[in-house]
Amino acid sequence: MNSEDFFRYADQHTTPEPPLLARLNRETHVQTLMPRMLSGHAQGRLLSMISHMVRPRRVLELGTFTGYAALCLAEGLAPDGALHTVEFNPELESRIRRYVAEAGLTERLHLHIGRAADVVPTLAETWDLVFIDADKINNDAYYELVLPQVRPGGFLLIDNVLWGGKVVDSYVVKPSDKDTHAVRAFNDKVQADERVENVFLPLRDGLLLVRKR
Numbered sequence: 001m002n003s004e005d006f007f008r009y010a011d012q013h014t015t016p017e018p019p020l021l022a023r024l025n026r027e028t029h030v031q032t033l034m035p036r037m038l039s040g041h042a043q044g045r046l047l048s049m050i051s052h053m054v055r056p057r058r059v060l061e062l063g064t065f066t067g068y069a070a071l072c073l074a075e076g077l078a079p080d081g082a083l084h085t086v087e088f089n090p091e092l093e094s095r096i097r098r099y100v101a102e103a104g105l106t107e108r109l110h111l112h113i114g115r116a117a118d119v120v121p122t123l124a125e126t127w128d129l130v131f132i133d134a135d136k137i138n139n140d141a142y143y144e145l146v147l148p149q150v151r152p153g154g155f156l157l158i159d160n161v162l163w164g165g166k167v168v169d170s171y172v173v174k175p176s177d178k179d180t181h182a183v184r185a186f187n188d189k190v191q192a193d194e195r196v197e198n199v200f201l202p203l204r205d206g207l208l209l210v211r212k213r
């Protein structure tokens with residue numbers, strides 16, 4: 001049995017996507033150049049489940065893409081909760097806003113078009129839950145930027161920490177492969193970071209679940 005069989009079985013035993021998300025998933029695959037950036041069915045349901053467990057008042061996402069994960073993370077918001085998401089590609093804006101409106105979240109889901117490093121310092125919030133999923137080479141910069149804004153006991157999720165499997169020791173990384181070096185260094189840093197507790201989930205392309213002490 002290969003890993004495709006395992007992933008298919010896992011999908012078959014995970015609550016299906018809500019219809020709006022299934023439509024956004026399909027539209028993203030038909031109309032965008034890199035649809036595999038979208039979190040997708042199983043990871044999306046995990047983000048929703050974590051959001052329901054945390055019941056966050058304030059959620060931050062870095063890297064919106066078409067808005068799929070933002071909609072999943074918004075599912076568990078507290079009644080007075082709000083989600084801020086940052087995307088630097090303005091071509092994605094109209095689709096994101098259309099789906100946010102269809103989900104009835106226009107008042108609670110705030111899209112910021114700009115670079116994460118520029119937008120985050122302008123948001124005077126204390127975060128209960130943060131999803132870092134933008135340009136991976138800057139994972140560490142975003143982690144250090146947002147960690148002081150996360151409440152003690154709050155959570156961070158960092159996506160693509162397996163980086164297609166290139167993080168494992170047996171993979172020989174070329175010196176020029178800056179992204180892989182950055183993802184490896186970031187994962188090692190979090191593992192040694194006394195400020196947090198962490199669990200590495202080998203779901204999809206790897207999700208690092210971090211709790212600030």
Ligand SMILES: C[S@@+](CC[C@H](N)C(=O)[O-])C[C@H]1O[C@@H](n2cnc3c(N)ncnc32)[C@H](O)[C@@H]1O
Binds near residue numbers: 037062133
């Ligand atoms: C992996 S995708 C996000 C997927 C989305 N979180 C989801 O799960 O459906 C990464 C996104 O980050 C955006 N991005 C890249 N660099 C960025 C930056 N410096 N600031 C904000 N967004 C950035 C890209 O344009 C892309 O849409």
